[in-house]
Amino acid sequence: MRTDEAKDAATEKRGVSVDDDGGVVHLPRAALAQYRRYTLYNSPYAAHDAGCAVDLYPLDGTAPSPVSGEVVATETVRAPPKPYAPADDHLVVVDCGPVVARIMHVKPRVAVGDTVERGDDLGDLVRAGFFARWVPNHLHVGFRRHDQNHLRAGGSLPLDVDVDPVPLDWDGTGTVVDTGETYALLDAPDSSHLEPGAFAGLAASVAGERVVLDGGFQHYDGGGVHSDATGRVELLGEHVGDAVASPGSANDVAWRPVAVRANDDPVHGISLFCGQRGDYAVKLVGENLAFEVGEHVAVELDPLTG
Structure with a gap:
């Protein structure tokens, strides 16, 4: 044996x-x-x-x-x-x-x-x-x-x-450090303080617990949280989805209808992932984006009704 x-x-x-x-x-x-x-x-x-x-x-x-x-x-x-x-x-x-x-x-x-x-x-x-x-x-x-x-x-x-990514808090603002026709990468949130080899992602809240949010928000139908938490998911103070139990290490999230705006202009959404120290940042995605490197960006989430 x-x-x-x-x-x-x-x-x-x-x-x-x-x-x-x-x-x-x-x-x-x-x-x-x-x-x-x-x-x-x-x-x-x-x-x-x-x-x-x-x-x-x-x-x-x-x-x-x-x-x-x-x-x-x-x-x-x-x-x-x-x-x-x-x-x-x-x-x-x-x-x-x-x-x-x-x-x-x-x-x-x-x-x-x-x-x-x-x-x-x-x-x-x-x-x-x-x-x-x-x-x-x-x-x-x-x-x-x-x-x-x-x-x-x-x-x-x-x-x-077998990774517990660190949730990184974000206030919805940042400066563009890289850009193309379909994306703009911001310098926030900062992950440089993490231990070498640590993974991190954007912090959201599920029933009061800080968790890492994953997925294409809102350009894909759903996402997930790297946690066993379930319930109301909040990002930047808005109710953006609901987490339900899943067999794996992350729980599934069905997005609620929310418009994503950057400097008052609509974008498809935010590309969410887990990155190693120094390689995580908010990535705005869409078609024919016109952001420039060095530009300050403020992101707002607007719940859609009706």
Whole structure:
């Protein structure tokens, strides 16, 4: 019989474990440390609706594997047609023991039968048609049981991410430090005071508890909170959603209808994620934004009625 120590060592080697009933996949902190940002909810696609997939944004231009195991499939798939993206996307499937990992948006330099270790470069990041224009390159990762269809878009298991991101308070203001036609990145809130390797995100309140808010607010249908708190979600003093229990480490949030304005102009919303120290800031997104670097921005939330 395997000892608990041997089981723990095997789990650490693979970079993933599963609870006893096979319903929730646990992703250790070490798997996320090689990425500058992650999000469970900031996507319009089905797996992110309930925090059943994680998007991982590398520290550099490489595509480090979040898990160890054997490559059991690689597939080329059609992506939604976008003028700024290639026609094809790619899928790499890695058998990591108790489950398989589905990794998308990487054109593989690995082949079926190869063994990869966590941190190995899987290939070239692909800017797929699945991305909105303001979304940086990243790896999309979900997990399936061995008896599931590994190629279907739906069916990924809930995730328990072994990170407790620090909530960063924000007063709704900041200065633009980077901008493009579809985004404006602010210098707030400040995360430089955090310990090296710590992850942080935008603070919201759920029933009086400070939590980290995740997702595309309000440009996607819902988001999540990195907490087991449930109930009324408040941001900048407004009721922006309601958190409900979810099997993973984050709870789902259904957004309430709220307009997001920056310097009185409407924007699509705020792109919310968890970032390492010094790599978290509020990101406003929309089409044909006209903000300039150095411009002071004040964000207001206006509940919509009727």
